[in-house]
Amino acid sequence: MKSTAVPDPGVSPVPFYCLAAITATATIALSPFLLTPMLPRRIFGALPYQHTPRDKLNSAFKLLSKHGLSPESSSSHSKRLKFVDLGSGAGEAVLMASRKGFDALGVEINPTLLAISHASRLFTQTSPGVARFSSSNLLTLPYSSFDVIFLFGVKPLLSQLEPKLISEVKPSGHLLLYRFTLPSTPDYKKKYEIVDRDGELTLYRRVNET
Numbered sequence: 001m002k003s004t005a006v007p008d009p010g011v012s013p014v015p016f017y018c019l020a021a022i023t024a025t026a027t028i029a030l031s032p033f034l035l036t037p038m039l040p041r042r043i044f045g046a047l048p049y050q051h052t053p054r055d056k057l058n059s060a061f062k063l064l065s066k067h068g069l070s071p072e073s074s075s076s077h078s079k080r081l082k083f084v085d086l087g088s089g090a091g092e093a094v095l096m097a098s099r100k101g102f103d104a105l106g107v108e109i110n111p112t113l114l115a116i117s118h119a120s121r122l123f124t125q126t127s128p129g130v131a132r133f134s135s136s137n138l139l140t141l142p143y144s145s146f147d148v149i150f151l152f153g154v155k156p157l158l159s160q161l162e163p164k165l166i167s168e169v170k171p172s173g174h175l176l177l178y179r180f181t182l183p184s185t186p187d188y189k190k191k192y193e194i195v196d197r198d199g200e201l202t203l204y205r206r207v208n209e210t
């Protein structure tokens with residue numbers, strides 16, 4: 001009698017593939033939150049990722065505009081105001097700045113967040129300004145060319161940033177801080193004045209020395 005070969009179902013690999021796919025997706029999705037805090041803070045000054053909510057960004061650009069920091073007032077390319085987000089996360093502030101007409105740069109240490117920023121730029125309007133993203137350490141970037149420096153969540157880095165904020169920001173350059181303020185040290189008091197506040201946003205101007 002001929003025996004009919006019954007395929008042995010064994011263990012189906014499908015659940016394993018599903019599990020692997022779910023794990024890979026979760027790892028990629030969570031890496032902005034997992035990877036940055038794991039970077040050695042003493043070397044990279046790494047901070048966890050949290051983004052500025054859109055309504056706060058809208059308020060931030062209204063505050064800038066209220067104080068004449070609106071690129072509409074300097075529409076020619078050569079006079080386009082320069083904006084930098086130090087630790088630009090997923091790039092929302094930079095993309096909004098470029099839509100407002102700034103020459104905007106985001107510096108970010110986390111490669112996943114940088115990839116998200118580059119991808120968002122492809123699918124978002126950036127004109128009339130320019131949006132660029134750089135894989136850089138905010139502790140080593142030169143600050144002297146920027147008109148507006150935006151910072152969120154760098155409080156743990158302030159002592160490392162202090163020499164740069166004191167000596168590199170150009171006279172009349174502005175700092176826009178979200179969720180924290182500058183410490184009231186004599187050096188900061190001598191170099192910065194508060195221009196305005198809106199909730200957790202504080203706008204500072206680097207004073208002109210005579």
Ligand SMILES: C[S@@+](CC[C@H](N)C(=O)[O-])C[C@H]1O[C@@H](n2cnc3c(N)ncnc32)[C@H](O)[C@@H]1O
Nearest residue numbers: 044046047050051052087088089109137138153
């Ligand atoms: C609180 S998040 C702010 C994100 C974004 N600026 C926003 O407001 O939506 C801080 C960001 O700084 C980045 N970061 C931390 N240390 C950094 C460093 N040394 N150089 C560049 N980026 C850094 C983190 O990866 C994180 O994305």
